[in-house]
Amino acid sequence: MSRPAAIGLCLALALWASASAVAQTETHPDLSGVWMAIGVRNADGGPNAPRYSAEGRARLDAFIAQFSEVPEPGGACVGSGMPGMMLSTVSYPIEFVQNDSRILMVAELETQVRRVFIDGRSHPEEAFPTGAGHSIGTWEGDTLVIDTALLEEWPVAPWPRSENARIVERMYLTKMDDIDVRRTGFIAEVLPPLNDDVLVVEITITDPAYYDGPQRRIAYYQRMDDYATSEYACSRGLWYEELDKRRLAD
16 A cells, blocks of 8 residues: 555544544433423422512512402413423423434423524524523533523413523433332323333522522423323314304204
């Protein structure tokens, strides 16, 4: 082999090795699939209910005082957004779809949708606040760290928020034998998990307008079969109810 050819071969091997090392470095867990929450606990001990500040309680009371009653939002397919959608343990699963640029999360409960961008972008300077907010994720080893901002005001318990709320999540995979959590009764034998995979979601909610310090909760999810998630169609039922009220007499 000539010297130029040998040099070329060495360069090619070096480039291949470098690309291989980068590929291994950038390999992250695939969180895709259907996950159902099996339990939530307070990371600081004590009950799972949030600790409101005096100002936060006053804000909640002032909102309720404007109405004779506050209808159940879910009855009209109105989702509470973050962080409630990640802390619900009422048997409605969340489907994750992951690619190189984002993780799409579709919660069956009120068909709430999140997009967690993992392509290095920042929060936009100007964007319309929403219930799910704007989420960007970065990997710390096998842990996905999600920062959520641009949240709209939600003055309803148990997880109210102001537009200054900030939510940070740390997500990682583990196994059932490695966690200690009291499982919710909604995981029934007729709908068993696929395996012993567990998705751990450590959530920290910071919002001085409502809470007495950061609120830290840990949610645990198990992997379910694809058929475990379905359509949340309460709005269609409400439409039929309204239609029936207007039914002409025979």
